[in-house]
Amino acid sequence: MSARNPFQAPQVKSRRGGPAKEPLSRDAVVDAALDLLTREGPANMSLRKVAAALDTGPATLYAYVEDVEELQALVLDRALGEVKTFDRAAHDWRHRLASLLESYFNVLSSREGLAQLAINAIAVGPNALRIIEALLGLLDEGGVERTAGAWAVDLLLLYATAVAAEQSQRAGNPNPLAPAALALSAVSASSHPRIHAVREQLVSGDGAARFHWALEVLLRGILETPRAQPPRPAPARRAGPAKPARPTRRHPRR
Amino acid sequence: MSARNPFQAPQVKSRRGGPAKEPLSRDAVVDAALDLLTREGPANMSLRKVAAALDTGPATLYAYVEDVEELQALVLDRALGEVKTFDRAAHDWRHRLASLLESYFNVLSSREGLAQLAINAIAVGPNALRIIEALLGLLDEGGVERTAGAWAVDLLLLYATAVAAEQSQRAGNPNPLAPAALALSAVSASSHPRIHAVREQLVSGDGAARFHWALEVLLRGILETPRAQPPRPAPARRAGPAKPARPTRRHPRR
DNA sequence: ACCTGAACACCGTTCAAGT
DNA sequence: ACCTGAACACCGTTCAAGT
Numbered sequence: 256m257s258a259r260n261p262f263q264a265p266q267v268k269s270r271r272g273g274p275a276k277e278p279l280s281r282d283a284v285v286d287a288a289l290d291l292l293t294r295e296g297p298a299n300m301s302l303r304k305v306a307a308a309l310d311t312g313p314a315t316l317y318a319y320v321e322d323v324e325e326l327q328a329l330v331l332d333r334a335l336g337e338v339k340t341f342d343r344a345a346h347d348w349r350h351r352l353a354s355l356l357e358s359y360f361n362v363l364s365s366r367e368g369l370a371q372l373a374i375n376a377i378a379v380g381p382n383a384l385r386i387i388e389a390l391l392g393l394l395d396e397g398g399v400e401r402t403a404g405a406w407a408v409d410l411l412l413l414y415a416t417a418v419a420a421e422q423s424q425r426a427g428n429p430n431p432l433a434p435a436a437l438a439l440s441a442v443s444a445s446s447h448p449r450i451h452a453v454r455e456q457l458v459s460g461d462g463a464a465r466f467h468w469a470l471e472v473l474l475r476g477i478l479e480t481p482r483a484q485p486p487r488p489a490p491a492r493r494a495g496p497a498k499p500a501r502p503t504r505r506h507p508r509r
Numbered sequence: 510m511s512a513r514n515p516f517q518a519p520q521v522k523s524r525r526g527g528p529a530k531e532p533l534s535r536d537a538v539v540d541a542a543l544d545l546l547t548r549e550g551p552a553n554m555s556l557r558k559v560a561a562a563l564d565t566g567p568a569t570l571y572a573y574v575e576d577v578e579e580l581q582a583l584v585l586d587r588a589l590g591e592v593k594t595f596d597r598a599a600h601d602w603r604h605r606l607a608s609l610l611e612s613y614f615n616v617l618s619s620r621e622g623l624a625q626l627a628i629n630a631i632a633v634g635p636n637a638l639r640i641i642e643a644l645l646g647l648l649d650e651g652g653v654e655r656t657a658g659a660w661a662v663d664l665l666l667l668y669a670t671a672v673a674a675e676q677s678q679r680a681g682n683p684n685p686l687a688p689a690a691l692a693l694s695a696v697s698a699s700s701h702p703r704i705h706a707v708r709e710q711l712v713s714g715d716g717a718a719r720f721h722w723a724l725e726v727l728l729r730g731i732l733e734t735p736r737a738q739p740p741r742p743a744p745a746r747r748a749g750p751a752k753p754a755r756p757t758r759r760h761p762r763r
Numbered sequence: 764a765c766c767t768g769a770a771c772a773c774c775g776t777t778c779a780a781g782t
Numbered sequence: 783a784c785c786t787g788a789a790c791a792c793c794g795t796t797c798a799a800g801t
Contacts, residue, residue: 765801769799771795772794773793774794775793777791781785
């Protein structure tokens with residue numbers, strides 16, 4: 256808070272590139288940071304570099320931002336502004352949900368280091384809220400019960416975030432299949448036969464196919480898994496065993 | 510520092526605690542680092558602190574370790590040695606799988622910062638391989654097809670790791686429900702009605718119930734979701750919307 | 764009162780000099 | 783040949799002095 260009103264400026268002063276100083280603001284700091292992240296990568300989004308980009312000393316930023324963690328959270332949410340929370344082309348709720356998560360995933364993947372920010376900061380900025388609200392709505396439309404919906408949103412975002420982070424950190428390495436793939440391809444067939452047998456798939460590059468498969472996995476599971484505590488009025492007994500309710504499942508094949 | 514030991518006898522090199530030098534080794538470095546992580550937290554597992562704990566200068570460690578990233582990977586795998594890959598009490602493959610993932614989750618949660626390491630490093634050390642091999646075996650036992658099994662292992666570990674990281678970083682904050690819960694509880698009912706309705710569950714503390722619910726979601730989904738591309742020779746048509754054509758760069762590298 | 768240069772207490776990594 | 787102190791190029795954060 257204490258957000259200096261951005262309209263309060265006396266006059267416009269050449270804004271781009273020029274070293275001419277303009278009054279700082281929280282927004283300007285976040286803009287500069289996201290800009291730096293986009294153009295120069297995550298290693299260059301330090302407070303000092305951001306300050307330098309704004310042509311001031313590192314101490315100055317502390318007037319607008321509590322600490323570096325807060326700056327990162329603000330940058331993340333600013334970037335999440337690009338996530339499209341609805342897709343007017345898709346009418347089926349499942350497709351709209353897939354489309355939303357894909358947009359989220361793509362935005363996180365669009366800048367190196369952004370996904371890493373999303374993992375470290377629990378996103379609760381205005382844009383994160385917009386995304387969560389939309390996801391809850393879609394799941395509700397799909398008939399998912401409320402609490403399960405809340406947990407499901409967490410699970411879906413966790414997954415999309417983690418995959419984005421995993422892939423983008425691979426992107427950081429010059430060699431796309433650097434040490435991990437190398438180690439896996441070297442696994443001996445005798446000591447680890449199953450890994451050996453699927454060593455290709457474990458590191459497989461086809462991110463899109465995997466992403467859609469996992470989304471399908473998550474949605475099916477979410478639609479079919481009731482919470483441990485069934486929604487019927489419980490008897491006098493206290494709330495419950497930590498253990499999952501009995502599987503009750505046939506063994507589906509294929 | 511560098512308190513020269515007055516007892517600096519050319520004696521046997523008393524191994525614990527004493528500043529008497531013993532020959533370093535990669536193992537000793539990893540041990541010291543894990544020890545530091547366990548006792549002093551992730552912020553204190555810097556190369557410099559590890560070197561200091563071993564009573565030497567920071568440059569010395571580079572004889573045993575490529576860089577800090579490698580050290581972190583080694584520490585992670587050392588810690589993963591504690592994961593129990595089989596549980597003789599449980600006979601059902603589902604329970605054994607749940608038990609294994611729980612053990613993995615518990616180990617990552619046992620030291621602050623460990624889960625964070627697991628997210629950043631793609632785990633391919635010997636203990637990670639042991640865990641992956643065991644998971645592949647369990648899924649095979651459950652009738653999951655090979656490639657789906659490989660993807661499923663990735664998904665299951667990703668989830669367990671992400672949850673551990675999410676929770677442990679909450680643990681870092683003095684107030685367990687610090688800024689995230691606060692922000693969520695403040696969400697207005699009019700602008701975000703669905704979030705408002707489930708604001709409790711979104712941040713809900715009952716980690717165990719959620720973990721089991723999610724595991725159930727993942728397993729059901731995995732068992733019931735065939736891969737997008739059926740194993741028959743595909744016709745000319747493409748399977749999906751097929752996101753971006755990947756760069757296909759093939760630099761020999763290194 | 765506000766702003767910020769300089770200082771503080773750290774990093775990871777490199778290198779040349781000492782043994 | 784090996785080891786490592788010192789140096790280099792960075793961090794985030796604090797504070798006192800200057801305007």
